[in-house]
Amino acid sequence: MIKILFFASLREQLGVAQIEFDLASPASIDEIKSKLIEKGDVWKKAFSRPLLVAVNQEIVEQDTLVSPSSEIAFFPPVTGG
Amino acid sequence: MDIFINITTDDFDVGQEYQKLIDANHQDGAAVFFVGRVRADDSSKPVQRLELEHYPAMTKKALMQIAEKAGERWSVNQVRIWHRVGEIHLGEQIVFVGVSSRHRQSAFESAQFIMDYLKVEAPFWKKEYTADGEKWVEQADKDIKASQNWAVESPE
Numbered sequence: 001m002i003k004i005l006f007f008a009s010l011r012e013q014l015g016v017a018q019i020e021f022d023l024a025s026p027a028s029i030d031e032i033k034s035k036l037i038e039k040g041d042v043w044k045k046a047f048s049r050p051l052l053v054a055v056n057q058e059i060v061e062q063d064t065l066v067s068p069s070s071e072i073a074f075f076p077p078v079t080g081g
Numbered sequence: 082m083d084i085f086i087n088i089t090t091d092d093f094d095v096g097q098e099y100q101k102l103i104d105a106n107h108q109d110g111a112a113v114f115f116v117g118r119v120r121a122d123d124s125s126k127p128v129q130r131l132e133l134e135h136y137p138a139m140t141k142k143a144l145m146q147i148a149e150k151a152g153e154r155w156s157v158n159q160v161r162i163w164h165r166v167g168e169i170h171l172g173e174q175i176v177f178v179g180v181s182s183r184h185r186q187s188a189f190e191s192a193q194f195i196m197d198y199l200k201v202e203a204p205f206w207k208k209e210y211t212a213d214g215e216k217w218v219e220q221a222d223k224d225i226k227a228s229q230n231w232a233v234e235s236p237e
Contacts, residue, residue, distance in 0.1 A: 008134055008206035009217040057139035059202065073136060073204075077220035080133070080164065080205025081117050081176050081196060 002068060004032075007075040013046045023068045029053050030062050032072065051076060082152040084160045086144045088135065090167035093177050102161050102179045109158050113188035114179035115196055119171050126211040131218075133166045133175065136204035140164070147198045151180070155187040160195065164205065194231055200224040 002021045011017050021032070037044045052059055054073045055066055066072060085101070087093070095116060102112050121127045148160040163177040178195050182188045200220075207218040 005136070007136055007204070008208075054136070054139060054204070057136075057142050059143075071138070073139070075136070075204060076206065076217070078201065078204055079207045079218045079220055080135070080203045081200045 002032075002066060003071045004036075005071065005073040007073065009076050010046055010051065010074055014042060023066070026065045026067050028063050028065055029055075029060065029072070032066065033062070047074075049076075052078070082149075082158060082160070084145060084148045084152075085162070086141050086148070087161075087163040088137075088140050088144075088166060089163075090165060092165065092174055093163040095174075095177065098161055098163060098177050098179055102159050102181050106159060106181055109181040109183055111183065111185040111188040112179065112181045113185070113192045114161075114177060115192055116174055117176040117196075118174050119169050121171060124211070126213045128171060128209045128211055130168060130170045130210045131175075132168055132208040132210070132215075134206045134208065135164075135166045139204045143203045144199065147195055147202060150198065151191040151194050154194070155182065155191040157182040157187055157191050160191075162195070162199075164199075164203070166205070197224070197227040197231060201228045 002023050004019050004021055006014055006017055033047055037047050051074050053062065054060065055064060055070050099112065099114060119128065119131050144162050148162065151157060151160065157180050159181040161179040165175055169175055178192055180188050180192045201224055209216050209218055
């Protein structure tokens with residue numbers, strides 16, 4: 001199972017902070033995004049804007065492969081400081 | 082190089098953080114620090130307060146990596162970063178970035194570098210509350226440009 005976290009306005013848009021996802025074999029972030037978009041219009045809309053993605057707490061590119069026990073986080077461009 | 086990172090709802094005391102930066106640090110002749118605060122914008126319904134959200138498992142790690150990157154480029158001996166989260170009111174402090182080094186050029190440049198990268202890489206998100214309601218702050222183009230200014234040109 002992979003854990004997928006959503007933060008800030010993305011979390012509000014989706015109405016969920018965290019989901020678990022069954023991943024039989026390593027998949028790319030892009031592939032996981034496609035599966036999430038299948039969940040419905042809200043998901044499709046949410047993922048249609050620029051988002052950052054972190055795997056195991058490090059920002060990565062969208063073609064990164066994710067292994068089945070990873071923690072993934074999707075979030076809007078950051079605004080700290 | 083020593084790096085201290087604090088992520089908390091508590092406010093920081095600039096004097097105390099500066100003191101910790103310079104304590105027992107006699108090889109360094111320079112200390113530079115930056116403080117970021119909640120400011121009033123120019124709109125008719127100004128900001129009353131912010132809510133600062135973060136990704137708890139990642140924030141300290143991300144700030145550590147940014148500080149380490151600074152340490153690779155400049156000779157700095159101490160870095161202290163204090164970033165508040167949660168509810169922060171107009172005029173209040175949000176972030177402290179302090180650096181000490183032997184000479185001032187490293188201190189000035191690395192402090193700016195750390196802030197510029199914090200703005201585009203550290204997982205914090207600000208939500209503004211005004212009389213009109215609430216709104217998520219959007220990342221500014223100038224912040225993206227600022228971080229790109231530090232990009233090292235690779236030899237051809």
